[in-house]
Amino acid sequence: MSFTAKDVKELREKTGCGMMDCKKALASSGGDMAAAIDFLREKGLAAANKKSSRVAAEGLAMAYTNDEATVGAAIEVNSETDFVAKNSDFQSFVKLCGENVIKENPSSVEQLLKLKTEEGKTVENILQEKILTIGENIKIRRFKRFEGIVSGYVHAGGKIGVLVKFESENKDIAKNETFRNFSKDIAMQVAAANPLYLNISDVPDDVIKHERKILKEQIVNDGKPENIAEKIVEGRIGKYFKEVCLIEQPFVKEPSCSIKGYIEKVSKELGSDIKIVSFVRFERGEGIDKKEDNFANEVAEMIK
Numbered sequence: 001m002s003f004t005a006k007d008v009k010e011l012r013e014k015t016g017c018g019m020m021d022c023k024k025a026l027a028s029s030g031g032d033m034a035a036a037i038d039f040l041r042e043k044g045l046a047a048a049n050k051k052s053s054r055v056a057a058e059g060l061a062m063a064y065t066n067d068e069a070t071v072g073a074a075i076e077v078n079s080e081t082d083f084v085a086k087n088s089d090f091q092s093f094v095k096l097c098g099e100n101v102i103k104e105n106p107s108s109v110e111q112l113l114k115l116k117t118e119e120g121k122t123v124e125n126i127l128q129e130k131i132l133t134i135g136e137n138i139k140i141r142r143f144k145r146f147e148g149i150v151s152g153y154v155h156a157g158g159k160i161g162v163l164v165k166f167e168s169e170n171k172d173i174a175k176n177e178t179f180r181n182f183s184k185d186i187a188m189q190v191a192a193a194n195p196l197y198l199n200i201s202d203v204p205d206d207v208i209k210h211e212r213k214i215l216k217e218q219i220v221n222d223g224k225p226e227n228i229a230e231k232i233v234e235g236r237i238g239k240y241f242k243e244v245c246l247i248e249q250p251f252v253k254e255p256s257c258s259i260k261g262y263i264e265k266v267s268k269e270l271g272s273d274i275k276i277v278s279f280v281r282f283e284r285g286e287g288i289d290k291k292e293d294n295f296a297n298e299v300a301e302m303i304k
Helices: 005-015 019-028 033-051 088-104 109-114 123-134 177-193 205-221 226-244 259-270 295-303
Strands: 060-065 071-078 139-147 149-155 160-168 254-258 274-283
Touching: 005 019, 005 033, 005 123, 019 033, 033 123, 060 088, 071 088, 071 149, 071 160, 071 274, 088 109, 088 123, 088 139, 109 123, 109 139, 139 160, 139 274, 149 177, 160 177, 177 259, 177 274, 205 226, 254 259, 259 274
Parallel strands: 060 160
Antiparallel strands: 060 071, 060 149, 071 139, 149 160, 160 274
16 A cells, blocks of 8 residues: 555644654555554654653643632643643643543552543553653653642742642632632742641651751850750741741741731631641652753754
């Protein structure tokens, strides 16, 4: 079976692959379109395996909620370059993943990859297709899902994704504009101030013990007697809690008020107690060792 330039064009549109790859696939399959697509997918899977050793530390950290703000998902999907993160195809894939987390509640990234989408393909099938067409290593790194009253916030177009879960006896509070503004403020606080814990009670004892030890050594090194140092530590440990515990932090929009005070103020205004239950903050590439390569040199090596 032969093939025409129109067939090459059609295969390019269906797969997003280069013209020469499409011609080779059609030649290999004797002009059979379905077999040519399989050929390219197989080639793409092989290419994906080669790319898997390359560091993916860019990408998007996003947060999505359903229309009722009763279920939400924060997710990080990595690519090799920030250029790809701006690609609409990549952004659509991240959104697809987030929506499937909300809808299907997978327990792990592995389970998310196995989920079937509305197209009939698994998330993993679509991921491999994106690797083939975009030409970079792409990885779903992590996600977190909350049910209840939720609010999401995305900073700098996907640098930081935040999801916060609230509780209130008023089950319709998510529809209230004052609460929506408040919940967004809290999510923005998490993005800006990067708290490590929700409450003081959440800080592990060994972390507090370690912090006390560091603070005491600092004070003694400044020339203060040990008995005086103990008293100064008590004051400084309170400052530490204000830095790392969300509830204790100064509200970034109004530093004279703590987050605890802001919650009390809005609860009184709405006539209903509000409680922050949990939060998650994903920062793109956080904790990934980035390979410091010269991208121009890498491209030059590929051309060779």
